[in-house]
Amino acid sequence: MTAAAIALLGTSADPPTRGHQVLLEGLLNRYGQVATWASDNPLKQHDAPLELRAMLLGQLVQQLQDERLELAQHLSSPYTLITLQRAAQHWPDRNLVFVVGSDLAGQIPRWKQSDCWLPQCRLAIAPRKGWPLEEATLQALRDLGGRVELLDLEVPATASSQLRQQPNQAQIPEAVWPLLLQHNLYGLSGSLC
Template sequence: MKKLKTGIFSGSFNPIHIGHLALANYLCEYEGLDEIWFMVTPQNPLKTQAELWSDELRLKLVELAIDDYPRFKVSDFEFHLPRPSYSVHTLEKLRETYPEREFHFIIGSDNWARFDRWYQSERIINENQIIIYPRPGFPVNETELPETVRLVHSPVFEISSTFIREALDAGKDIRYFLHPRVWEAIKNMGNNKDLGSN
């Protein structure tokens, strides 16, 4: 039986914005992925916990954003793994848990540029399929990529979650940077500063 090609889009999604959604949409429609799992990371080893909105809130906002596109799924898989979450362990556990799926790990070219800093990065490359999407200022030499790694030529989205949070803090109306349901949820919660850390 043919394995389902499942993209793992792992991130803090702090919060999810239209750049995340448009990229994932492109990967499903143009790059042969059957599904994309938005894997909300409980704690990134390279970020401090204080920067993050609560796990539950970030997960809820992803759910709201992807609800009407059947090829997107939200995953709290990493919530149930030891913290901090390391991608090598997550991917290993995913392969064990879902042998019927072929996982493709999705990262930006900015992360690829510092991939050697990741925990057991060589093992990730050797054991997994990796998709790199372009980020401004981080070109990738396709001729030097390992066999398990491919670069896609998706549109480039210069939006960051940091920009979103700062704009919300400043009281800006940035509804078109967010899925309408996410914008409504954040608005209804009031001041961004109260959205909370764990």
């Protein structure tokens, strides 16, 4: 466990899944502090508004009941460079570890100013079932200045996009499900059990 580092996990949380839960629990086992937030990904279309997605993610954070985990919504930005600037201002003496799933690793070279922000942090990649990492992807990140580490976690293949199409209560964290029903998200209504 690295006490001086803070793991930073931004997510669309549209909706938060068991995969998000497994990832957050794994990060808590590895880092002394974990910050998460809901954000708008410019490469994705979101079904629920950001404020509501932050509320859903907040329910998952509360469910995990760990004082080292916080919902840090003030870090939210569509652009990683801005998020990392905010994190560096908020935690000036901490090593920042930016966390992504292996499904996003190949996109990072196309993210805005990735050559500027990659050298500012460590990049931790969590393997997701169904999204293997290619050595060429890792090398492209290193070529942009990335200090890449692969997390020894296995995140399930659960995808928010799939759950939006076919909600499955077994793949949604327990604390999140009631809010999905309350706000009639993804075609769910309070009348469903």
